[in-house]
Structures are given as C-alpha cells and as structure tokens.
Amino acid sequence: MSSTSCDRHAQADVQTVKDMTVGFLPLDTRPCTYDLPVQLARQSGAQVLLPPQGLVAPYKQASDTAALARWLEETAPGCDALVVSAEQLLQGGLIPSRQARVSAARQCEALQVLARIRRKAPSARIYLSNVLMRTSISTLDPESLVWWEKVNLYSKLCYRAKTGRCSEAAQQCRALEQEIPAEVLRTFLTARGTNHRVNRECIRLAAEGVVDELLILQEDCAPEGLQRFEQETLLRDIQAGGLSDRVFLFNGTDEAGAELLQRALHPGGCAVEVVWLGRQPDFVAKYEDRPFRENLAEHMRALCMRQEQGARRVLFVLTPKQEQREASLPRSKAPHDYSEAELRAICRTIGQAAAQGRSCYLLDLDFANGGNPFLLECLAKELPIAQLWGYAAWNTASNALGTLLAQILAGDQGNGALNRAFTAERVLDDAVYQAIVRQAVAARVKAEGQDVYNIRDIPQTQRWLQQEFEAVRPLLEAIFGGEVPAFEAKLRWPRLFEAAVFTRAGGGPVYTENF
Template identity: 30%
Template sequence: MPRVLLVPPDTRPPTLELPVQLGRMTGAEMLTPPAGALPDFFTPGDTGALRSWLLENAAGADALVLCLETLCLGGMIPARRVSDALEVALGRLETLRELKRLNPALHIYAFGVVVRVAHDNDPHEEKPYYGEWGPELRAYSAAFDRHARHGAAEKSALDAARAALPADILADWLGTRERNRALHLAALDLLKGGILTHLSVTLDDTSEYGLAAFDRRLLEARADELGVWAHFDTYPGADEVPCALLTRALRHHLPPARAWVTYSGTLGAGAGLIYEDRPAGELIKAHLRGAGCTLARQFGEADFILAVNTPGRRQGNVQPDLATVDTPDRHLPAFADDLRDLLSRGLAVSLADIAYPNGAERRLWQLIQDLPLAQLAGYSAWNTAGNTLGSAVAFGALAPLVTDRAAQQQALLARLMDDALYQAFTRPEVRSALENPSPFDLGEQRGAAEAKLREVITPRIQSLWDRHFAASGLHLSIGAAHLAWPRLFTGVFPLTVTATRPPARPVP
C-alpha cells in the first residue's frame, strides 16, 4: 500500500478532500498536514510547521504531491498577496532537497500556478487594490503581451495602459508576478537536478493574450534549455492538479492509462472556452498528459472513456445560452443515449461536463437521471473547464486501481452533489434568498446563507442517494453543509459512505 504525502494549494474540498478520496479508493495511505500549516482563504499557512511536518514524514513515504506556493509562500491565494522576499521563498524551496536526502527513493510531484490575471475585481483572492484597479491591470496585462508578441505596432496601447495605472500599484503587482515566476524557474532547476520526479506549472484563469501567457513562454523556453519536457507540463489549470499528479504517483510503475474521448457535439474538440487559451480538444490532450495519460488510438485499447459534454460552439456563463452553447452543433439526448450504452457494457466512463463553467449543465443533468449514475467511474462539472477535465481524467485513470468501493462511491457522490446539485441548482437559490450579496464577502449574511443551504441541499443529497446509490449495499451519513469561505462560490458537504455490515450471526 503506497504512502502519499499531500500538500494542497488550500483546504477547499476539491483541492484537499477529492485527492484524498481518490487515493483512498485505490488503497493508498494519504497523509495531509495539520490544519494550521495550511492556508485559510487568503490567510497564509504556517510554512515552518509545514516544513517540520514534511521532514517528520518523508522517511516513510513513497510519494509527495506538493503545491510549491503552499510550501514557499503559504498557499496559492496568499502567493498572490504576501510580500515575502524571493530569497525567503527560495530558502523554503530548499526543503525539497532535504527531503530527497532523507529519502532518496521519495518521488516528488510538484506543481506551481502562474499568477492569474483575475477576470473579476476580487479584492480578497487578489491584492486588495485589485477591487479598484482590476480593469486597468487586465488592460495592461493584455497590452504588454500584445507588445511582446507583435512589437512596435502595439507600443502606443501599452503606453496608454501603463499611464492609466498608479506607478506604485503597477510596480507592486508586477513584482509579485516576477517573484513567483523566479520560484517556478528555480523549481525547473530542481527538476533538472533530479530532485523532482515531475513538475507542472499551470495557468489559472488564463486567456489568449496576457501576462500569464508571457510567463508560460518563459517557462517553455527554460524547459527547452534544460531538456526536461519528458517530466514537465505547463497548461491551463490549477485546483485540479493535485488529482492529476496523484494519478501519476499511483500509476508510477504502470503504462500510461489510455483514454477514448467522446464528445456531445460534432464540433466538440474545437469548442471555445472562457477561462482557457485553447480549444477543448487541445485542453483535453494537455490534461491527459498532466496526469500521465494518453489518447487511445482505437476504442478497443482504451482503459477508460472520457465522455465530454462540450458547448455547441463556445462556453457561455448563463444557462441556457442559445447562441453559443445549446446550438444545433450538438444533440444532448443522443449523448445521454451513448452514455447509457457505454455503461451497459460495463466500461469505465468518466463524465466531464464543460458546456458551462461553474457547474453542471441543467438540461444534461435532467437527461441522465434515468442512467445508472452510480456505475460511473467519475464525474466532474466544477469551476473552469480545466478543473473539470483534470478531475474527470483522474477518476478514469484510477478506475482500474480501485480496491475500496465505498471510497469510490463517496468520491463520485461528492462530485455529483457539489458540481450539479449545489453549483447548478442550489447555489442560485441560496443567492436569490439573500439581500444583494457580494460575490466576494457575504459578511453578516453568511449565517443566513448557510441555514438556507442546509435547508435546500440536505434533502436533495438524500434523494440523489436514494435514486442512484441506495441499492448498492452501502450506507450514507450526511453532515451539516456549510461554506468553505465567506462567499457562495464553494460549499462544504460532509459525507461518509461506508459498507453496510452484515447482521451478526447468532452464537449456537
């Protein structure tokens, strides 16, 4: 039984609980740091306590899946906000050399996240001034990258974007990016030196033009120089990477898992995405590689089926979107029929719903209610297309390794419940019951929001279980739902699925 240390980017269920569940369903022993060592929203974790925990547990571990920002800057969100010097961050990075000295056989799977250029004016996940200057910083980001790519023709636009920002704010924002980029470049050197087994540096909420794309090109150029592409990935993603690297760790001695990809629409591979810089088909290839998987060239050689609900042409934010998502370029009833056929043949099917970001497509959810959902190898429909795809790939690639059916059903139920019941249906209802809530901080309305959440979601979870899982011979315990942070974006839904004990035999 492999022992895996997991250092996540934060403590939300998809970044902490999901990879733990995926590991446990394969029989792996999953160890996570004490709560105080991990970040709480934008409050940094205790990097000293984290270092001590790693040094205490490294000797007995087979693999470490680790977020560089948590080790070096206190967490993925704190890394966008804290003022820690580069030298301090690099000193913390040296912990990985110490771990390798303590346990030369330890496989270290590390990942970092290029500082995003947020699409909204969030003053909590970003620098506090982003709430006021977000539009101008986004404009500068795009103008800088256009100038970097296209030269003098874009200089006037760059000058105008720079002039629209206070010099001190721009300098501080760019300084944070440069520090984090230097950290990622140093991690590439650790990869070259054999300290890391694999490194992924992903791009959160990226776009075709911007500073994230500029950083990616610098990382790619350095990877070229070092010749490390066999063990390095950079692509759009973030929160799902712990699941991807865990998949690599658990399948370390196995051939790459092969995925057969099927789409809901004729144009599926070319569908456009809101938070990524490439079409769906290219994003899928990147996420398969990130998890150590590959495309199956023939249906019969596939280890799992990745069934992807893509938009007709391009993702939309509001359901239904008849202009770009729900178009004649796809026929959802036929896609649901295909899923039924694949499941009836006993194949491992992992369903990724990326038609809309931030939750399941409500029409598809209704169409699949007559399917045996408990037979799915995996399900995902949360946040960005990359978040969804990375999670669904991990479910599918680990399906052949499942030894604990209750743990697999718990992980599957958690995603069906969160991505569909909460994100697509319950969250809008909770929002409408509040008084003009801020998307960034609920303030005094948090208590009312959580009370409404529990009122609505608890019977829905039970109904989902009764319809699809109750005949499985397993038992469900439902805890009190609440919010991960003081905002509606992420819920916490304590669930426990256990094997039903057979009745005790009478003593003769």
C-alpha cells in the same frame, strides 16, 4: 509520454497501492484542493499523510511556511512519495502567493528543503506543482472585482503592444496605468516577476534530479496575455534541460494535487478512449489560452494515460455547442444551448457504452464554473447515476479535467461505494450547487447587504444553503432516480464561490477545522 518516462518508477507497480504512504502538502484548504485528492487516494487504500489540521491556513491567511517545511522534512523519511504545492510551501497558499509578500530570493532559498529531503530520503519520489500566475489579481471583494477586470485588460493590451498586434495598445496600456491604483498594479507585476523566477528554480531542481516530476499550471488567463512571454522562457528551459517527459506546462491549477497523488500511486497510467460529445474538440475554454484538445493531451501525457480506441475506460467530453458560457448566468433556449433532442442523443451514446460493460466518465464542459444539471436529469433516464463511474464540471475546463482523470486512475478498484459517493458529490456540487443553488444563496446574501466574498453571518447563510438545496429536491430526485444520497453542504471559506458537499457514504470531509 515516452515509454521510458512511464516506466521510470516501475518498481511501484510491484508495490501495491495499499502498501504506499504519501506525504501531501495541499495548495490550500478548499475542498477541491484538500479533500478531493485525499478521497481519491483513499479509494485505493493508500495512506495519505497531511500536515496537522490548522497548520494550513484558510482563505486570505498565509500558513506558517517554516512550520510546514519542518513537517515536510520530518515526514519524508517515512514516505514512498511526496506531493507538494510550492505555493503552500513557499508563501502559505494560493491567494497569499498573489500578494508579493515573499521575495523571490527567499522563496528559492526555502525550496532547498526539497534538496535536503532528497538527501535524507533518496528513495522517496517528489512530485511538485507550481502555478504560473493568472493574468489578473485575486477577487476578494466587490472593489477588487473592478480591478480584476481592468488588470485582465491591461495584461491583454500589454501582450498586444509588445507583439505589435495593435498599434493603439501601448497608448491604451498607459491609460490603464493611470486608472488602476498604483499599489494594485505594482503588487500584480511584482508577484508576476517573483512567480516566474520561482518557476525557473523549480525547473532547475527537476534538472538536478531533486524533483521527479513537476507540473507548472497556467492559472486563469486568455489567449492574449502577459503569461505568454513567461511560458516561452519556461518552455525553452524545459527543452534545454531535456525535461519534456518530467516537466509539464498546461492550463489548470486546483486539480494538481489530485493528479499528482494518483501519479504517485499509479505510475504506469492506464488506457482511455476519448469520445467527443459535441462538434468542437478544438474550442478554447474560458479562462484558458489554448485549444482544449491540447490541454487534454498534455494532462494525459503527464499522467501516463494513453488514448486507445476500444479501451475499457471511456472519457466522454461534452463541449459547448458554440461558445462556453458561465453556469451561473440565466439559461435560455438560444442557439448556443443544446436542445432536448440533442441532449437525449448524447445520453444514449453514454448509455450504450455502459450497456457494453465499459467504465463511463463524463466531463461536462458545456459551461464554465459549473455543470448542466439538465443533462444529468436526461442521463438518468438512460443510465442510473450510480452506474456512472465519474463526473466533473467545476471551475475551469482543466480543473474539471484533471479531477476526472485522477478519478479514472483511482477507479482501478472498481465502481465501489467510495467511488459512487465521490461521483454523487461531484453531481451535487459541480452541477447542482454551482449552477443553481449558489446563485439563489448569493441573491439572499446580497439582499441582506452582505458581501458574497466576505460573508459575515455564516449561520444564516448555512441555513439558506440547506433551504436552497431542499428547493431543488424534485431535480435531485430526478437525477438520482428517487434515491438521493444523504449529504451535507457547508461553507469551507466565508464566501460562496465553493461549498463543501459530502455524502455520508463518502465518509465526510477530510478537513474539519472551522474557518
């Protein structure tokens, strides 16, 4: 990023973070989008203002967007900055945004609340995020999982047909159009068109100076898909408006709130040395459409973070040995797994940097949708987890990356109790829950004939959740060196894809409403 862009809000460097107040409208109520961003911001002592609890609706429900717009407009004059999710503001959340319930015209009209805020609170910086829609539908039940796979394939084949990469692709697309329910496909394509128009409107607001910085996050996708055509148009808009230092487009979604809160609090960014643990810096992660190295560079550029050899902060990136696999799949000692000797060598590299007094952060991309707990068990023999400044491994590679970059920026206060608690929670959640506990609980839920996307017996599932964490107590003891922090794990939504895992030392959850 140019020095001009990174210095644009230099006055914020004079104002201490502890003096800052930021209004935050999160993407939805999941821990990764609601709690984590606020936890990191609070490490620096900043005041984060959130909508009244209950106003942001959970799971499949859509929030009252008119009430949210009023809250935002009333809150803005008392804020130094606003961090806003367009999906929440315009459609009431990420899942509702894929349902084509609100027309593009109504959404573009609703966006004008930001222009009114700019006039009423001209000194407040506005950071906006909007998603570039995924290449398939939401997975909300077993049936939708079938159509999720079919629509993903449809998106890929449409791309191949339009680019002339496969002579049979057009015929295959027509066959899928007959197979996929008409309403499913209509909703998907309508939502795509609406999303694209709203993204162009967000860019226009940036060009007019209403929005200070805009992140357009490419949601789950693959190198071949319909999103490629939309990206081309958006990138032309960005280039034509001379906005390449204020509008960014890269893979991600759920991490945007954490990144933009830290962008508001630390406009000058920081220097980081990136160390690749593995031989594939150019690998393309699952659910993404470009080499991971490109996403790393663009996320850092958006946050004014500079790659610098010898920097005090070190970001260690563990890439998969071969292809990236799902953390939920059974592990094996196949050639694509790191051997125990390789893991020990990786951990020694991190331990040596820590011994030099450097701040070490570990981005574990060995698997998608969860970390490698056995890597952490090995690392604990070289470096107590409490001395690791940050860890991330959840969901997609860019989701984990963005959260960890935000933690790096939040680390200007040192590796204090709150930061250590945040790292411990990421270990418990990203690695242990996602890779082990979730699969065990899912098996018990399915054995009872329940749907893991719409769990009926929440109290029983909560008990299973606690029991399965207790079943891996020996692993936890090994990872935490016999000092496992007191923690609580609960379901935030009636599904198992994520859990809310919080330690006592971290202060507990930010969002406290029951679903």
